[in-house]
Amino acid sequence: xxxxxxxxLRAFEATARLSTLAAAAExxxxxxxxxxxxxxxxxxTLGVVLFQxxxxxxxxxxxxxxxxxxxxxxxxxxxxxxxxxxxxxxxxVLTVSMLSTMAMRWxxxxxxxxxxxxxxxxxxxxxxxxTVDLDREDIDLAIRHGGGQWPGLTADFxxxxxTIPVCSPVLPGESxxxxxxxxxxxxxxxxxxxxxxxxxxxxxxGAPNLKPARELTFDTTDFALAxxxxxxxxxxxxxxxxxxxxxxxxxxxxxPQSVEQESGYYLVxxxxxxxxxxxxxxxxxxxREARET
Numbered sequence: 001x002x003x004x005x006x007x008x009l010r011a012f013e014a015t016a017r018l019s020t021l022a023a024a025a026e027x028x029x030x031x032x033x034x035x036x037x038x039x040x041x042x043x044x045t046l047g048v049v050l051f052q053x054x055x056x057x058x059x060x061x062x063x064x065x066x067x068x069x070x071x072x073x074x075x076x077x078x079x080x081x082x083x084x085x086x087x088x089x090x091x092x093v094l095t096v097s098m099l100s101t102m103a104m105r106w107x108x109x110x111x112x113x114x115x116x117x118x119x120x121x122x123x124x125x126x127x128x129x130x131t132v133d134l135d136r137e138d139i140d141l142a143i144r145h146g147g148g149q150w151p152g153l154t155a156d157f158x159x160x161x162x163t164i165p166v167c168s169p170v171l172p173g174e175s176x177x178x179x180x181x182x183x184x185x186x187x188x189x190x191x192x193x194x195x196x197x198x199x200x201x202x203x204x205x206g207a208p209n210l211k212p213a214r215e216l217t218f219d220t221t222d223f224a225l226a227x228x229x230x231x232x233x234x235x236x237x238x239x240x241x242x243x244x245x246x247x248x249x250x251x252x253x254x255x256p257q258s259v260e261q262e263s264g265y266y267l268v269x270x271x272x273x274x275x276x277x278x279x280x281x282x283x284x285x286x287x288r289e290a291r292e293t
């Protein structure tokens with residue numbers, strides 16, 4: 001059986017429940033004449049009389065009394081389902097993918113502020129060096145490093161990459177660090193994930209042929225920075241990523257020169273649909289944090 005128009009069913013249910021056309025019209029945000037028209041349409045579709053009209057009063061017929069409870073329960077269930085869906089979109093779990101260095105050095109120190117502002121959203125962090133598929137994997141957003149163009153994704157710019165060398169305030173040995181050429185007496189720490197950072201920085205500061213005393217390579221920049229904090233050598237990283245370490249005194253930047261690279265950090269999410277409320281709230285928060293960094 002083909003169901004009657006939903007608007008007609010809503011008009012009848014509201015009128016029967018509230019007893020007057022005027023009250024139903026106010027609830028449905030339409031005119032009383034529109035409600036009356038919908039009820040007539042429903043009666044014609046069903047082939048029954050739902051109200052007896054006497055002295056401007058509406059009295060439910062037996063058919064109307066039979067129809068009302070099921071409709072009231074049905075609309076109550078629909079409202080509850082939509083409300084629950086909207087709640088899930090505003091609350092619940094939000095999974096964000098990013099590199100471990102970004103997670104540990106920049107994101108986690110700022111996450112408590114987001115949780116204070118949005119306690120109903122549980123943020124889960126997925127760290128990986130591979131490019132995740134946001135359409136097929138259970139991930140809502142990602143922070144990516146690159147040029148800002150990924151097919152099928154909206155990319156909101158966070159900040160440009162700007163590399164600086166960093167090291168422990170106390171380095172072993174007696175060789176000072178007054179100028180970039182002094183790096184030839186020290187150990188340079190590299191990250192497999194960022195193999196060109198030292199080469200680009202040395203080239204831009206006028207020391208493209210510098211040969212360090214030794215070199216050590218780690219899987220990620222986070223490991224290289226951990227080694228630098230322990231005095232194993234001098235690492236290189238984005239200035240914003242190591243900002244908290246510098247402010248806390250765990251690391252120092254021995255040279256004033258920083259090198260801005262062509263790539264940057266972006267927040268990405270699917271472009272083919274509007275982000276749900278919890279995603280939009282996270283996006284607004286992290287863009288604000290990036291501006292204030």
